[in-house]
Amino acid sequence: MSALSVLLARLPYVVAVLLVGLGLVTVVDDEHLVRKVVGLNVFQTGIFLFLVAAAVRRGGRSPNVARPGPYVDPVPQVLVLTAIVVGVSVTGVALALVVRIYYTYGSLREETVRAAMAAEGSGPSSTDREHPVDERSDERRADEFPAEDEFPADEEAPVDDEDRPDDDRLDTAGSGVNDR
């Protein structure tokens, strides 16, 4: 019982640790790219919660406001506000990259993308020649992008129902994004 009460007294910190752990596991382990980005956000939110929880001051007073409290330490609040802005920017860039990956390889699953890259000869594991690195490959256009059914790995990957709508929605909603 006493261990539980110790944990309960520090509930915000416990939740922060859980969020950090959950987020990190999702970033590393989930094979859906969008969920990796969500995991990254959960991970950061855990850190934000830690900062906000650390800002609590029992019986804190303000140096220049007369009204009675409760007051908290404002510095961590400001830090979190800034860090949230940073996090949103990172998420924006991440999602833009995810959209480009989807239009190039026709999938948001890591394994499928990797298989497609290997087929193309540009996988991260291909340390040998035939690295298709044209420094100014502006020629790549939408019509070159392989159709989704070219990737047998897509069928092999365990596709649970909650994923498909994601893919489909991107397919219809993002058709104008391709050429930026």
Next chain:
Amino acid sequence: MTDPADPALLVAVPLVASVLPVAVEVVLSRPRWAWRVAVAAVAGYTGLVVVLSESALAGEPVRTVLGGFSVAYGIPLVVDGLSAPFLLLTAAVALGVLAAVRVDGPRSGPFLSLVLLLVAGVTGVAVTADVFNLYVFLEISGLASYALVAVADDGAAAVAALKYLLVGTVGASLYLLGVAYVYVAAGTLSVAALPGAFAGGLDGTLPVAAFALMTTGLAVKMALFPIHGWKPDAYAAAPGSVAALLSALVSTVAAYAVLRLLLSAFTVDLLRVAPLVRPALVTAGVVSIGAGSVLAVRTADVRRLLAYSSVAQFGIVTVGIALATPTGVVGVVVQLVGHAVTKAGFYLAAAALAAGYGVRTVDDYAGLAARTPVLAGAVGVLALGLVGIPPTVGFAGKLYVLLGALEGGAPIAAAAILASTLTSLVYFAPLLQRVFAEPVPDAVPRVGVTADGDRRSKLERATVGVVAGAAVLTLALGLGAAAFADLVAPTVEGVLG
């Protein structure tokens, strides 16, 4: 006010100017002006850097506190003898890369804007004296580098950039968690106010955990083994100019940040009161030296090989930081600046060779000396610089770190640094042998970038000039290493107390 200029301008000029290239191209529809605007911004930045560094290296640090708050609450920016070399490096690399991309591309407005944003970010990391502000600048430079990797506009680049983003953001967030620990433990975030501010002393759990988290986060950006995975992918997928820019600046300022945190914020007392910190750092460095070398030996693609060589080079840097002896720290600065110049030049050379001759792997490099003597000669000098053969700057950096290791009584670290020279020879010797001793293979057509031959020859002139400049700088910094070390040494001794 005898300050030559306000350090805040160092960040403000590239940050504000980063809007201009994209605005000039998109709003005014003047794509040709975008490059000129970027060059003008970097030239202005360089002028500021030179004026401020001159004062800082002469022993007069320049500082400002944003908004006129007191140091404990405001955000101070400082240019001193330790940050000045990195500012000069940033200016030189930015100018070199802009010169190389003028004809060679990419030179779109968005690309140039990102370059300026990266310059603003790494400058901020170098000059800020506030640990949270450092996080913000780390992420500004991070965002710019993620987008720069994806400039190549193909799927492989996007995958590499996303991987870099996920790993890099986790690293930066760990750094932020460390900042939270620092604030809980010390109640301030100002580097100047931190020494002595830790309530329970430096040997408490909180300060040590804070340092561990911050260093781990920055180690991700430095790409120490085993968190180096993003680097070869990102550098191989990005255009050569981007790889040059990132390899020269991003990991370098992350290493500078670790050095600054250890010396100025936590102070070297941390190494004394927390006995695990130094062995942990030395181990991370030695493992990186070994793993980077092994991975590089097994790699055929030259650009991935260069990325793995960086893993080993930053292992040496980490060992030097852990020693925290005056000679060792001077060695770290020389090694960081030297590695940045050498690696950036090598990446530009690799990109020019890939574009002009279609060579990408070590085997492809056979007989290059006969086909393109200037580039091959520069590649030779740069490779020797990375191995650490006198009189290159790579030799000087390793020598100082080695002397620092002997001075600090760390024989294992010294042995690892010596061994790193041999192992780097193992993967650069075959390259040099192919370039200089082997004949041109039969039937290799000279691959042009475009059908239009005129453009290709211009590409060579612009990029070859910059690559040759990097090679000359590698030699000049090596020959002038003693003078360079003398410039940095007073500040290092001052910081070490």
